Amino acid sequence: MRIKAQVAMVMHLDKCIGCHTCSVTCKNTWTNRPGAEYMWFNNVETRPGPGYPKEWEKTSHFKGGWELKKGKLRLKAGGPITKLATIFANPNMATMDDYYEPWTYDYEALIDSPRKENQPVARPKSMITNKYIDKPEWGPNWDDDLAGGSEVVPLDANFDTLQEHISMEYEKTFMMYLPRICEHCLNPSCVASCPSGALYKRDEDGIVLVDQDECRGWRFCVSGCPYHKVYYNWHTHKAEKCNFCYPRTEAGLPTICSETCVGRIRYIGVILYDADKVKEAASVEDPQDLYEAQMEAFLDPFDEEVIAEAEKAGINADWIQSAQESPVYKMAVKWRIALPLHPEYRTLPMVWYVPPLSPIMNHITNEEDLQTDGYIPAVDQMRIPMEYLASILSAGDTAVIRKILLKQTAMRVHMRSVNVGGVDDISKSRLLEEADLDVETIEDMVRLLGVAKYNERFVIPTGRREMDDNLYAKQGACSLEDIAPPEGLF
Amino acid sequence: MDIFWWLIFPYLCLTIMIVGTLYRFMFTQKSWAAPSTEFFEKKWLNLASPIFHYGLLFAFAGHVMGILIPTEFYHFVGISDHLYHDFAIIGGSIAGIMVMVGAIMLLIRKIVVDPIRIHATFADFFSVTAILIISAIGVYMTIIYNTFVVVYEYRDTISIWFRSIFYFQPQYELMANVPFIFKLHVVAAFGLFASIPFTRLVHFYSVPVTYPARAPQQYRSRNSYKEKDN
Numbered sequence: 001m002r003i004k005a006q007v008a009m010v011m012h013l014d015k016c017i018g019c020h021t022c023s024v025t026c027k028n029t030w031t032n033r034p035g036a037e038y039m040w041f042n043n044v045e046t047r048p049g050p051g052y053p054k055e056w057e058k059t060s061h062f063k064g065g066w067e068l069k070k071g072k073l074r075l076k077a078g079g080p081i082t083k084l085a086t087i088f089a090n091p092n093m094a095t096m097d098d099y100y101e102p103w104t105y106d107y108e109a110l111i112d113s114p115r116k117e118n119q120p121v122a123r124p125k126s127m128i129t130n131k132y133i134d135k136p137e138w139g140p141n142w143d144d145d146l147a148g149g150s151e152v153v154p155l156d157a158n159f160d161t162l163q164e165h166i167s168m169e170y171e172k173t174f175m176m177y178l179p180r181i182c183e184h185c186l187n188p189s190c191v192a193s194c195p196s197g198a199l200y201k202r203d204e205d206g207i208v209l210v211d212q213d214e215c216r217g218w219r220f221c222v223s224g225c226p227y228h229k230v231y232y233n234w235h236t237h238k239a240e241k242c243n244f245c246y247p248r249t250e251a252g253l254p255t256i257c258s259e260t261c262v263g264r265i266r267y268i269g270v271i272l273y274d275a276d277k278v279k280e281a282a283s284v285e286d287p288q289d290l291y292e293a294q295m296e297a298f299l300d301p302f303d304e305e306v307i308a309e310a311e312k313a314g315i316n317a318d319w320i321q322s323a324q325e326s327p328v329y330k331m332a333v334k335w336r337i338a339l340p341l342h343p344e345y346r347t348l349p350m351v352w353y354v355p356p357l358s359p360i361m362n363h364i365t366n367e368e369d370l371q372t373d374g375y376i377p378a379v380d381q382m383r384i385p386m387e388y389l390a391s392i393l394s395a396g397d398t399a400v401i402r403k404i405l406l407k408q409t410a411m412r413v414h415m416r417s418v419n420v421g422g423v424d425d426i427s428k429s430r431l432l433e434e435a436d437l438d439v440e441t442i443e444d445m446v447r448l449l450g451v452a453k454y455n456e457r458f459v460i461p462t463g464r465r466e467m468d469d470n471l472y473a474k475q476g477a478c479s480l481e482d483i484a485p486p487e488g489l490f
Numbered sequence: 491m492d493i494f495w496w497l498i499f500p501y502l503c504l505t506i507m508i509v510g511t512l513y514r515f516m517f518t519q520k521s522w523a524a525p526s527t528e529f530f531e532k533k534w535l536n537l538a539s540p541i542f543h544y545g546l547l548f549a550f551a552g553h554v555m556g557i558l559i560p561t562e563f564y565h566f567v568g569i570s571d572h573l574y575h576d577f578a579i580i581g582g583s584i585a586g587i588m589v590m591v592g593a594i595m596l597l598i599r600k601i602v603v604d605p606i607r608i609h610a611t612f613a614d615f616f617s618v619t620a621i622l623i624i625s626a627i628g629v630y631m632t633i634i635y636n637t638f639v640v641v642y643e644y645r646d647t648i649s650i651w652f653r654s655i656f657y658f659q660p661q662y663e664l665m666a667n668v669p670f671i672f673k674l675h676v677v678a679a680f681g682l683f684a685s686i687p688f689t690r691l692v693h694f695y696s697v698p699v700t701y702p703a704r705a706p707q708q709y710r711s712r713n714s715y716k717e718k719d720n
Contacts, residue, residue, distance in 0.1 A: 004709075080702035087698075088543040089528060089536045096529055096605075128530075128605045192706035195698030200710040216696045217523035234530065234609070237523040278707075463712070 035235025250463025269326025510687025542592025
């Protein structure tokens, strides 16, 4: 057993209102610099849709993540030898057209305009070339709330495998939000793709970072990450990515996206895992088994043996206690209501999602008379096709999704009977049985999902910087200092 | 004059190259990268860049064969001068033309594609142009000079002089009667060497040859305090 601790996140999609506050605060914190204008370490996608960058889920095109080849785990884009042979031009890399050309507006035209017959106009101006863009054709969240409709929505790669016909008629279509950050995977393909060894996973908290000194700009991480969450800074010629706001988490604070989340959908906590089981878990034959395999790699923080091993591995009592109180552990392992994003990429991602409940298609006209078990068929007729959720969160396994939706429905029904009444007792119902829950767990879930306070949603042990070797040398040091010096001396 | 061009100048260039490289590596490593413009334009880069770089690799291998490996070695393994030159002319021409074609395509791309031109520095244009000129001279030497003038046996002059630089016993007098075009190629190349630390060319030092030998997953401890505690 080789125990490591990971600071992980769960997002409760049922509560996401798509306000983009997370994206904006993240951008203001990390990517409002030259070369990073187009980067969104955090972005919120409207699904179904092509996402950001466009069609990032088309792994057949960008060749991100891992695949099993003759039972062996390989990078989809090819191993080190292939990479060295194609190092002069990465054939799989996304370009600016796949993201968008960042622009600002010529605000001065408004201020300096002489008196004219017509109102002055602030024209869009490219932040790359500083030239006017007459007609921007794609931009951040261009397809927000299904804008673009039937022209843009079918670009969603998840439709390729969906059996059901997706209707774009207003009455029948569906929509959900998917906020995305770096997954800080247990088996990160960006790290394995880096020829310079500049990307690494931190021992202490599992955060995946790019060493800005060592990065040589070979760009294999950009295409190697199947989630497309490593970006190429065209100004510094180095890779950049979400760093889980490590200066904040080290101080015991949540990431800025979580801190400012209006819907309070984000939960951060510690997960203990066995690093020796990672490769094995990522190598299981059937992609639908990857979820369970990853769960196998997680360790029970209450287990005496695990605690003893963790202490031996240098994980201090603070961290073990945090792992025991971790909201992520509760949601992912204890209640099994959270799922990894696209487990079939075999990276063992560590930002998990609670699939959203959605309006029921054949709307219940008589909810007053509906008894508990009447909700079971309703779960199967939700507006968001279960197949679609399964394509995103469980490699196509709808049984997993159904169970979680049943759990959330059971929770809803129970709270309805507590607060409104008129529903028969849930404790003996088939709904509760199928959801594999008991009333006590339901009430715990309601507490965490509904009313949990800041210190319950974010259980983050500090980085214990006071134990650093070299405090004097690090005084006043800033990770972003001189990140973009002028190139060369000419 | 010979003393300047074949003794002072090479050492000057190599010194600038070595000291400049070390300085940049130690103090401004954040600027040390292969500054790709693939983000802005991909189609032409995917074609031109491999042609250019593979051409450079072949050309480099050719120079190792011609300049670093002594003639005696070829005689020892039984390769006649005639065979050597036939091979060198054919191989060298292919490599040189690859570099030239690649460099021309990259240069045009650099000028034509808006975002690339706007963000290109003088150093970027300088290094591509310099390589284009040097490779053009090289191709001229290999194809035209060798076919129409004489198959020049540079291994008896330039090669011996070049190696002598590294023994610190420079035999500069060997270069006195070398044809002008060869002299120009050598001087231009040393000028390019001197410019390496100030341009994007530094990325050639960082060819990740150790990558295949490395473990795929990299863990790094933030600190060494754990070891100290135990």
